[in-house]
Amino acid sequence: MQRFSLVWATIFPPEGGNQNMLPAIIGPKSSFQKWIGIAPFAAHKGKIYPPQLMEQVIAQLIQKEPRARIFLFGQGELEEQYFKQWCDQYQQCLHVGKHCETLYQELILMSHLDVMISMDSANMHLASLTAIPVVSIWGATHPMAGFLGYHQSQENAIQVDLDCRPCSIFGNKPCKRSDYACLYNIPPERIVERISSIINN
Numbered sequence: 447m448q449r450f451s452l453v454w455a456t457i458f459p460p461e462g463g464n465q466n467m468l469p470a471i472i473g474p475k476s477s478f479q480k481w482i483g484i485a486p487f488a489a490h491k492g493k494i495y496p497p498q499l500m501e502q503v504i505a506q507l508i509q510k511e512p513r514a515r516i517f518l519f520g521q522g523e524l525e526e527q528y529f530k531q532w533c534d535q536y537q538q539c540l541h542v543g544k545h546c547e548t549l550y551q552e553l554i555l556m557s558h559l560d561v562m563i564s565m566d567s568a569n570m571h572l573a574s575l576t577a578i579p580v581v582s583i584w585g586a587t588h589p590m591a592g593f594l595g596y597h598q599s600q601e602n603a604i605q606v607d608l609d610c611r612p613c614s615i616f617g618n619k620p621c622k623r624s625d626y627a628c629l630y631n632i633p634p635e636r637i638v639e640r641i642s643s644i645i646n647n
Contacts, residue, residue: 456557456577463554469545475558480511480645483562485519485569492586493566493617495629497528502634508538510642517542517555519569560645563637566617570595581640585629586619588612604640606631
């Protein structure tokens with residue numbers, strides 16, 4: 447239902463982009479597989495779910511869906527550091543930026559995902575253009591400020607209610623509490639539960 451409701455807004459046909467244009471290491475999507483994208487970083491700390499908690503999300507997803515493939519999106523120093531660790535530890539993970547040469551290839555791949563996990567970041571908006579559901583994680587910022595992904599559901603916006611939220615429109619201000627509770631207080635299980643509800647429906 448999620449994909450059907452978004453399909454009119456996609457930049458690709460309903461069946462997604464041409465998989466033949468993807469690197470061979472990705473290959474075609476099997477009918478029994480679930481493809482999950484994760485874009486775990488953003489430009490500012492106030493918008494980044496703690497990497498140690500995101501690794502728990504990955505581990506729990508693999509436990510629930512052992513045949514799933516997990517595609518890690520993003521490029522930068524943090525991505526290089528953590529993506530290598532996660533890909534070494536979990537064979538289901540693939541660092542997309544190491545294999546896709548163009549943004550267009552990444553968009554094609556996104557169009558075949560069952561779901562994307564993203565921060566309040568560019569990848570949330572790119573995935574939205576391919577008509578897939580995005581489970582977005584919000585810390586310092588808030589989807590009601592107008593930055594929720596195009597045609598995405600508020601139900602898929604993961605956040606906690608705090609009196610200090612939102613403390614920033616763009617997430618570039620330091621945490622007034624100094625503990626980033628807006629992000630650390632989101633349990634990995636909550637994210638995994640939302641993902642499971644999407645991919646199993």
